Amino acid sequence: MTSPISTAVQRRRQLLHSVESLRGRVRQVLKCVINLHIEFLVLESDVAALLDEVRALNDDHEEMQRLDRLIETLRDYSGPTICHEWPYPLIFKGTIDEAHVAQILNGGSSELEVPSSYPKEYNIQLESNTDTSKRSRYLRFPRKSSSNRRLQSAD
Structure with missing residues (x-):
């Protein structure tokens, strides 16, 4: 028979072992x-980034819808059109793809150089008495505010 002291020591060792085992599980x-x-x-930061992207996409989608409505409205519009954004004189009717022609004409060149990939009907000869560096006052859209113009005219 084992003595009661050795039984108590074994019991204490078992308890210490189970406590250490429980400590390991708690750490895990x-x-x-x-x-x-x-x-x-x-995940919270990913959700915040996704929400920002969705807000940006929503803003872009609303802008796209606004532009679509504007295009639909202007598609059937037959009245006069005033364009304040095109800073070059409107010399001929053409497509947006030919917009560089207006830049070349604004530069004062007397002959338009068209790439050879364009058909021959796009070659435009300007008359020598046409002053392309001076725009018509009806086609000029100054970018200064009216208060700046008043201050300059007062000088």
Whole structure:
């Protein structure tokens, strides 16, 4: 028979072993909780970034819808059109793809150089008495405010 002291020592060793085992399990659970918390923080930041992207896409979509409505409105419009954004004289009717022609004409060149890939009907000869560097006052759209113009005219 074992003495009651040795039984108590064995019992204490078993309890210490079970306590150490429980401490190890608690550490594992804490590590899992910390990792889970980090995952939640990462997900939260991802969700915030996605929300920002959705807001930007929503703004772009609203702008696209506004422009679509404007295009539909202007498609059947037959009244006069005033364009304040095109800073070059409107010399001929053409497509937007030929917009560089207006830039060349504004530069004061007397002959338009058209790439050889264009058909021959796009070759435009300007008359020598046409002053392309001076725009008509009806086609000029100054970018200064009216208060700046008043100050300059007062000088």
